[in-house]
Amino acid sequence: MRLRLHARSGSVELVSPDERLAMPRRATLRSSTVATLLLCLGAGACAKTDAEWVAQLADPDPFARALAVIALAEQAPELADTALEVALETVDRAELGLAIPAAIALAKFAPHAADSLVDMFVEDELKTLHWKQAVLGALVSAGPGAVPAILGAVRGPGRARANELGMVLIQAGPRSVAPLVDVLERDPDPALKSYAAWVLGQIGPAARAAMPALEGAMVGAAPELQADLRAALARVRGTPP
Amino acid sequence: MTATRGEPWSRLAILLLLVLGTLASARGLAVTLENRVPLGVLFGARTWLAVLGLAVSVTAGLAAAIMEVRGMRRAAVRAHPFAPLRRSFVVLVGAWLVCLVYVQPFQRLWFDILLGLACGVWAVTVVAEQFIDPLPPRIGRALDLGLFALCLSVVLTEVSLRGLAAVRPSPFFARIADAPRQFLERFRSKPGELFFGLPCNAQGYYDTEFLRRAEGDRLVVAIGDSFNIGSVPHAWHFTTVCERLLDVPVFNMGAAGVAPPEYEVMLVEDALPLDPDIVVVGVFVGNDLSYAVVGSGLPDTALRSWMQRDEVLLFVLPRRLARVAEERDRRAAGPAGVVPGRGDAPRGASVEELRTSLPWLDDPSLEAGSLSDETFLRLEADRALATCRGVPSAFADVCESLTAMRAASGSAELCVMLIPDEFQVEDELWAAVVARVGTTLDRDLPQRRLSSWLAQEGFATLDLLPVLRAVPPMDDGRRHLYHLRDTHFNARGNRVVGEALAEFLRSRLGE
Numbered sequence: 001m002r003l004r005l006h007a008r009s010g011s012v013e014l015v016s017p018d019e020r021l022a023m024p025r026r027a028t029l030r031s032s033t034v035a036t037l038l039l040c041l042g043a044g045a046c047a048k049t050d051a052e053w054v055a056q057l058a059d060p061d062p063f064a065r066a067l068a069v070i071a072l073a074e075q076a077p078e079l080a081d082t083a084l085e086v087a088l089e090t091v092d093r094a095e096l097g098l099a100i101p102a103a104i105a106l107a108k109f110a111p112h113a114a115d116s117l118v119d120m121f122v123e124d125e126l127k128t129l130h131w132k133q134a135v136l137g138a139l140v141s142a143g144p145g146a147v148p149a150i151l152g153a154v155r156g157p158g159r160a161r162a163n164e165l166g167m168v169l170i171q172a173g174p175r176s177v178a179p180l181v182d183v184l185e186r187d188p189d190p191a192l193k194s195y196a197a198w199v200l201g202q203i204g205p206a207a208r209a210a211m212p213a214l215e216g217a218m219v220g221a222a223p224e225l226q227a228d229l230r231a232a233l234a235r236v237r238g239t240p241p
Numbered sequence: 242m243t244a245t246r247g248e249p250w251s252r253l254a255i256l257l258l259l260v261l262g263t264l265a266s267a268r269g270l271a272v273t274l275e276n277r278v279p280l281g282v283l284f285g286a287r288t289w290l291a292v293l294g295l296a297v298s299v300t301a302g303l304a305a306a307i308m309e310v311r312g313m314r315r316a317a318v319r320a321h322p323f324a325p326l327r328r329s330f331v332v333l334v335g336a337w338l339v340c341l342v343y344v345q346p347f348q349r350l351w352f353d354i355l356l357g358l359a360c361g362v363w364a365v366t367v368v369a370e371q372f373i374d375p376l377p378p379r380i381g382r383a384l385d386l387g388l389f390a391l392c393l394s395v396v397l398t399e400v401s402l403r404g405l406a407a408v409r410p411s412p413f414f415a416r417i418a419d420a421p422r423q424f425l426e427r428f429r430s431k432p433g434e435l436f437f438g439l440p441c442n443a444q445g446y447y448d449t450e451f452l453r454r455a456e457g458d459r460l461v462v463a464i465g466d467s468f469n470i471g472s473v474p475h476a477w478h479f480t481t482v483c484e485r486l487l488d489v490p491v492f493n494m495g496a497a498g499v500a501p502p503e504y505e506v507m508l509v510e511d512a513l514p515l516d517p518d519i520v521v522v523g524v525f526v527g528n529d530l531s532y533a534v535v536g537s538g539l540p541d542t543a544l545r546s547w548m549q550r551d552e553v554l555l556f557v558l559p560r561r562l563a564r565v566a567e568e569r570d571r572r573a574a575g576p577a578g579v580v581p582g583r584g585d586a587p588r589g590a591s592v593e594e595l596r597t598s599l600p601w602l603d604d605p606s607l608e609a610g611s612l613s614d615e616t617f618l619r620l621e622a623d624r625a626l627a628t629c630r631g632v633p634s635a636f637a638d639v640c641e642s643l644t645a646m647r648a649a650s651g652s653a654e655l656c657v658m659l660i661p662d663e664f665q666v667e668d669e670l671w672a673a674v675v676a677r678v679g680t681t682l683d684r685d686l687p688q689r690r691l692s693s694w695l696a697q698e699g700f701a702t703l704d705l706l707p708v709l710r711a712v713p714p715m716d717d718g719r720r721h722l723y724h725l726r727d728t729h730f731n732a733r734g735n736r737v738v739g740e741a742l743a744e745f746l747r748s749r750l751g752e
Binding site for chain 1: 275279
C-alpha cells in the first residue's frame with residue numbers, strides 16, 4: 001500500500017499495488033486506442049471508393065490510371081472488365097515502372113474476365129511480347145474458368161494461336177483435364193480432338209484421369225488422329241515415345 | 242546589432258514557410274492515405290512508415306509555427322536570423338537531388354510525399370534548435386553557410402546551363418523527356434542478338450560496330466524504326482546497298498516499334514557522339530504520323546522539367562561528355578577510315594549461303610507472308626484511315642520532334658527520308674484497303690502534307706513514293722518491293738531504296 005497525494009484537492013488516499021500497476025497501463029491503453037482509432041478514421045475518411053478508382057481509370061495521367069488498376073485489382077477485382085484495357089496499357093508502358101504490378105493486377109482480374117482476355121488475345125496478333133506474356137500469365141491464374149474460353153477460341157477465331165493458348169492449358173495442369181475430356185468425348189471436330197490430345201500429352205501423368213477418354217476417342221478415329229491419341233496416351237502414362 | 246537586423250522579417254518569412262511546409266506535409270499525408278491501397282501493393286508495410294513520417298511532419302510543422310509565433314510575441318532574438326531560411330533551402334535542394342537520384346521516373350504522387358517529408362525534416366530542425374545545439378557555434382555556422390553555398394551553386398549551375406542551352410542550342414544541351422528513352426530501351430535489340438546471322442552491335446543496332454568519324458573522313462547515320470532493322474540480311478539492307486555505292490560508311494540505327502520522339506533520343510545519345518556529316522531520319526508515313534505520344538499530355542510539365550532526371554542538365558551533360566570521350570577513345574584505338582568489311586558477308590553466314598538458304602531474296606514470288614491475310618489487311622486499312630483522311634494524330638508532334646532534332650544536330654546535316662506505306666505503292670492492295678474501309682481516302686495525303694511542311698522549314702527530303710512507284714510491276718502486276726504481308730521492304734525494295742538514298746546523298750556529300 002502506498003499513499004497518493006491529490007495535488008489540487010490536497011487530499012490523501014491509500015492505493016493498493018495492483019491498482020497502482022493498473023493505472024498507468026489503463027492510461028496508455030486509452031491513449032493508444034484513441035490514436036489508433038483516429039488513424040483508422042483518418043485513413044478510412046481519405047480512402048478512395050471503388051467508384052472513385054473507376055473514375056480515375058479515365059485520368060489523363062497514365063500513372064494515375066495505373067494506380068487505379070492496382071487498387072481495383074485489390075479491392076474490387078469483379079470490376080475487371082472496366083479495368084482490363086488500362087491494365088494492359090500499363091503492362092506495355094515501361095516508362096511508368098509499374099509493368100509488373102500491372103501484370104499481377106491483371107492476374108487478379110483474370111478469374112472475372114477470362115473471356116474478355118481470351119478475346120483480346122485472339123483479336124490482335126501485333127501486340128508486344130510483354131503484352132502477350134501478361135495476358136497468358138493472367139489466363140493461367142484464372143484457373144479452370146479460363147479453360148472453356150480458350151477452347152471456345154481455339155474452335156473459332158483463335159485457331160491460329162492455339163499453340164500459345166495451349167501453353168495456358170498445359171500450365172493449368174489437372175484443372176484443364178475435365179474440359180479437354182469433354183472435347184474428346186463430345187466434339188465432332190477431329191482437329192480439336194487432336195489438339196486436346198496434344199495438350200493432355202503435354203500435361204503428362206497429371207492427366208491420368210483422361211486416359212479412358214483418350215482410349216475411347218481411338219474408336220473409329222482417322223489414322224492421323226489415332227497417332228496423336230496414342231502419342232498423348234504414352235505421355236500420360238509416363239512413357240513418351 | 243548585426244544579429245537582430247532583419248529579425249522581424251526573417252521570423253515572418255520563417256513562419257510563412259512553416260505554414261506552407263505544414264500544408265505540404267498535410268497534402269502528402271492526405272494523398273498517401275488516399276492511395277494507400279495501391280501503395281500498399283507496391284511498398285507493403287513501408288507505406289505506413291511514410292504515413293507516420295508525414296504525420297510527424299505535420300505535427301512538427303505545427304509545433305514549429307506555434308513556437309515561431311511565441312518567439313515573435315516575446316521579441317526573442319536569434320543569433321543568426323536567416324539560418325533557418327538557409328536551412329530550408331538546403332533541405333529542399335537536398336530533397337530535389339534525392340528525387341533525381343532515387344525517385345525516378347518522376348510522378349506527382351512521389352513528389353508530394355517527398356516534399357511533405359522534406360518540409361517535416363526542416364520543421365524538426367526549427368523545433369530542435371530551440372532545445373539542442375549539437376555543434377560548436379563556429380562549426381555550425383561554417384556548416385550552415387557552406388551547405389547553403391553548395392546548394393546555391395548547384396541550382397545556379399543548372400539555371401545557367403539552361404540559359405546557355407536557350408542561347409546556344411547544342412546536342413549536349415538537348416533535354417529529352419525520359420519516356421522516349423525508356424520506350425527505346427525496351428524495343429532496342431539486345432547487343433549480340435542475331436538477325437539473319439549478324440549479331441547486333443554493342444548499341445543494339447543491326448550493323449557492325451560503330452566508330453566515331455575520323456578527321457577527314459565522311460560518315461552518314463541512318464535513323465529509323467523497324468525499316469532500319471528490316472526483313473532482309475544485312476548485306477541486302479538499304480543502308481548497306483547505299484554504303485557500297487557511296488563507299489562511305491552509312492551506320493544503321495533502328496529499333497522496331499519506335500517513332501520520332503525515340504529517333505530524337507537515338508540522334509542525341511547514339512548518332513551525334515559519332516560526329517556524322519549527315520543524319521538521315523526515316524519517317525514511315527504508315528505509323529510515324531499517328532503513333533501514341535508517350536509522355537504527351539502528362540500533367541505538371543514545369544515540375545517534371547526539374548524533377549525528371551533526364552531533363553536536368555546537371556545529370557545529362559556529364560553523361561554526354563563521357564559518351565563523346567568514349568567514342569574518341571574507341572576511334573583512337575580502332576582502324577582509320579572506312580571500316581573494312583562493312584557490307585560484306587555477315588559473320589554467321591556468307592552472302593552465298595544466305596542466298597541459297599533464303600531463295601526469296603532473289604525471287605519475291607517465293608516469299609512467305611509474315612502476317613495472316615486478315616491481320617495484314619486490317620493493319621493496312623487502319624494505317625490508311627489514320628493517315629489518308631484528315632490530319633494524322635501525331636502530325637504536330639512529328640514536326641516538333643524533327644525541329645528539335647535539327648536544333649540538336651549542330652554541324653551535322655539532318656535530312657528526312659519519307660517512306661511510303663505499301664498501300665501507296667501496290668495498286669491491288671490499295672483497292673482492297675479502300676473496299677474495306679468504305680470511305681473516301683486520299684492516297685498521297687501524308688506525303689503532300691509532310692513534304693510541304695519540310696520544304697517550308699528547309700529540310701533536305703528524299704520522298705521515296707515517286708521512286709518506288711517508278712519501279713515497273715512484275716508479271717503478276719505487283720511491284721514486289723515489300724515483303725509479302727510484312728509491311729517492310731524485301732530485298733528488291735531495299736535495293737531500290739539504297740540506290741535512291743545513295744543518289745540523294747552523293748550530291749550532299751559533295752561527290
